[in-house]
Amino acid sequence: MNELKHLKHLSAVKSNTGIKFLTPAVSPGNHCPMRIASVIVEDIKGLSSLLVGMQEYTTHSRLFSPNPEGKHGELHWLYVLDAQEVVFGCRNSLMGALRKMDKAGAKAILMIVTCVPELIGEDIEGIVHEIQPELSAQVTFVLLGQFKNISYPPGSWKTMEALGVLMKAKKTEPARINILGRSPEEKHIPMPSLLPELVKRSFALRYLAPGASLTDFQSAPDAALNLVVCPFMQPLAVKMEREFSVPYIALHTLYDVKRIHRTYEGIAKHFGFSWDNAFEEERQEALTLQNQAKERLDGLRYVFCLRIDIPIPMAIYLARLGMEPLLLHLEEYYPEDRSYAKELVSMGYNPWICRMVNAEADLLVLEKLAPDLCFGYLSDINKNIPCVLDMFDFYGQVGYGRTSNLLRRILGVLDEVHLRERGNKHGPASI
Template sequence: MTDIRHLKRLAAVQSMNGVGPLTPAAFPGNHCPMHTALGLGTRIKNVSTLVVGTAECGYYSRNLPLASPFPEREQGLHWTYVLDGREVVFGFRDGLISAVKEMDAAGAKVILLLITCVPELIGEDIESVRREIQPQISARLLYIPLGNFKYGSYQPGYWQTLLAMGKLIKKTARKTGTVNILGRSPGEDHIPRPELIALLARHHIPLRFIAPDASIEDFAAAGGARMNLVLSPFLEPLAEWMREEHGVPFFSLHSVYDADEIRGAYRSVGELAAIETDIVFQEAYRQAKKLQEAAKSLFGGKCYIGANIGAIQPFPLAAYLSGLGLSPVMLNTEDFYPSDKAWKDRLVRQNENPVLCLLLNEQADGAVIKELGADVILGDWGGRAETAPPTAQIMDLYGYIGYERTAALLNRIVAALPRKEGDSHNGTV
């Protein structure tokens, strides 16, 4: 079954409504956004959550608070409001208000209202309920709409929650020298500290890490920062909002791959932080340029399918690879971020118009992908062990930025592509 005529191309897609599954039966599919919103909520100290929905939502998600890394006193309250048949018909406003007041009385400081499919569908006006009860309670109440039917995956659970957490940021006229690092934890060690962040640290520039294990206080103080460096797409909507609301400029480093663009971004960061970056990264820049040139000669006329690449965003990656001659023919698109409109326009300007799809059934999707005849598959898929087409795994590059990521990305793709006689290897490429 290789018929993909039911899918739309990028130029015709405005939102996730336009992105269909490659094959029809989800087996099992992607997690809903409530899962990640709750997972995030349980990892921010002193944040409480109220999942509003069905018994399925409440029961299955209990493992997340059970696995919270924080001791009970810092854990926050993680409760569930399950709708009954009467509330589905007549609304659940009174019950919700009563539940929130009980959480407030129990000591919650910040309550994330995680509103799932059913309450989203029946149209209860949660925002008006929030506005009505906020003055009556001391806890800060944040509404996060998470209806699964609006989305293709878990990703909005992250960015919607982090965006909502932005409401906790205090207004301040005085900017400090601190740089916010959005999308990385201070103690994170499974991914080496990116080169730029290490440079800032060497210059004793105060860093504030905004990531799942940040505290409420970190969020509250984030508005006084000199700039935001965005390492994860999940934080990009928050960065955009902070620019508008708090005047904090941001640099989206997770979406920059091209060596010149990286140099430009680093230079801009360096100017704001009053440090020099060109010379420091001269060798890394030179290496990345060299790799790009070599890749260009190999990529020309070839095409790829973007499979499951996790949190790496498919459109910025496609725009970059397209510039090197590797054209995207189909992209697994798990979410349509607010910023994706600009990436879509850029890809269309580059004469790229890939088919967009959701990969929800590894076995069935794998068979289709295999038959589509791309030169290489980027990311995980059902044919990961196949040699035709070959696979370049890149999911683990999430969290990396800059020249080091570009080098790793290009080396992996080049290594995966079949070689013709006469292709130069040139060291790494």
């Protein structure tokens, strides 16, 4: 298809810059990562922030972060570059701002650096290195120039990774487990069955995500294990393993029933206990649905659209069910996606990779591809492309329950297609 000539296949994509827009139509774009970072910081008790950028950035930030002070004495200040600083840099004045925040009582400061400081080559790392010995507050930073970060996910995962700088090595607590990617009081996402089972076995769970506290993050290296339940937290887990020797297990990328079983058994072996068939009913249910899916999905071709949080690992699972990926929308190419991409390509699949931002124009291309199924969000339900919608419903869920819910949704769409085709073939049912 000529419409896909400008795109790269998965094997040729190595970073975000390799992902092209599916269609050239004009789009207002996505949320700036700066916005996501600012919102996250406000939700971490005890963490202050300094947003550095031009007036339009700082003004925009006050629309969703209107208060310069947090609920618990945090400081959320703005540093506006003037015309001279755009040319000659802001090193001295920026260090002065950090001194003022330190004197005002900030415990730890995250600098959120936007486009212009990066464009002029301001050495933020050098500034932090020079000023840190003078301050009581720890300082870390995240570079979020949108010319390098096309969409919003870096505002989450890079901010979380930057918090690793605030951690210090601690003595390991043998019964302590960090849950990376779930807040302490998260009601809208079902609790994975794994977590209460760990509590039953006397493990202390510390939840690290927006909603946790600065103290929680600073204490995190005392854990015996990190369990990752969302993609935004895996880079932090990698950093903690490298710098503090805290091992991690990524749960959010697991769908295959055997892989989930092996992973759960690995957790039990790591700590020296047995699950005593705690998950057997869940496992059998997921295995039954997976066997049904293999029979019905084998040979079907599909595309990924918007709002799928971990596309490549999910594509690997669908490939194991016999499905062929034609085109994948990737909102973000995470650091760990290189290894996942190699696995999918080694299975004999090398789909086109793109970003979809123009619903009407993109839909015309998808219709030409004529996939059997579409996963994700389509702005206009298209009868020619059966769609498995609301894939963000699975965000933050892990284990057998998520696999079962996903497969039920897919099989439900196939049932709807089957009924529709029967209706078209035999005409309307008589009353």
